[in-house]
Amino acid sequence: MTLALTGLAGLTGLAAAPPAAAAGAAAAAPCTARTGPYQRELEAHLGRKVDGVQSPEDCAAIRQFQEANGLSPADGYPDVATHREMLVVQARPNPNKAGKCPVRNHRVTCIDMDRQLLWVQRGSKVVFPPVPIRTGRDDQETRLGWHEIYWRNKDHVSTLYDTPMPHAQFFNGGQAIHGAYGDLYAYGGSAGCVNLYPKDAARLWDLLTEGDAVYVWGTKFGTDG
Incomplete structure (x- = not known):
């Protein structure tokens, strides 16, 4: 035994x-x-x-x-x-090192189309670290300049494309920051929205609110603006 x-x-x-x-x-x-x-x-x-x-x-x-x-x-x-x-x-230590996103006392969601990055800062403090994004493709570019989040819908579905837009935060016309399922880098860009991984869109939803500022600059590779 x-x-x-x-x-x-x-x-x-x-x-x-x-x-x-x-x-x-x-x-x-x-x-x-x-x-x-x-x-x-x-x-x-x-x-x-x-x-x-x-x-x-x-x-x-x-x-x-x-x-x-x-x-x-x-x-x-x-x-x-x-x-x-x-x-x-590379951007994480100081995403606004080049100073292209205006520094304000209030929250600003910074959308860098050159590097396809999004972060949020209040003053010079980053309160939401940089994450990868997909902005508008050629002829459907994400609109440049200052915007304001004017409407939010956690479970939005696009009326134009019949696709889910989880944690959608609209900032200009039909353009919104929202989660996107599948390959974030497909199709040469979005139809103008700022797409994030769903997990990042959910975290951003918990931080922002209506009235928050959004600033967009740069040029997505392969587009005219």
Whole structure:
């Protein structure tokens, strides 16, 4: 009986080991993603040699960045989602370093179409850290300048496109800041609204209210304004 129990314990230990071993093997697996559209930008950000050509070491470094920032898939491919997250990370210490969003005593929601970022500041203090966004595509650009949130609808559905607009906060005509399901970077832009990941739109909803200021500047890549 003692031998049987000892054998059983040994088998139990062996059974517990493979998941950890498999996880270790997966983490150490070669990274094989090909060169991507934001290769040079990610190489520069990660301190790699900037040559625009993916190497196994580049791939592993990009994959590590993706894993650290909760991106999926974390496969080492330098795609648009990884590049946008890189811009968020770079902006996080001081998103208004260039001073393009006016500093006021009240809350201002800052929409930077150059970098496709949104944050909220009160005075020089950031009260909602930068998050990635999608603004209007060519011929449906998000309107520039000062705006004001004039209407909010937590469970809005677009009457034009029959699509959900969760946590919609309207600031100019039919343009609103709202959550968007699916690929945030698809279609070359929105129809003029400022799209966020749903989780970010929900957090922003809890912070803002009607009458809050919104300031939009810059040019989304691939548009005229």
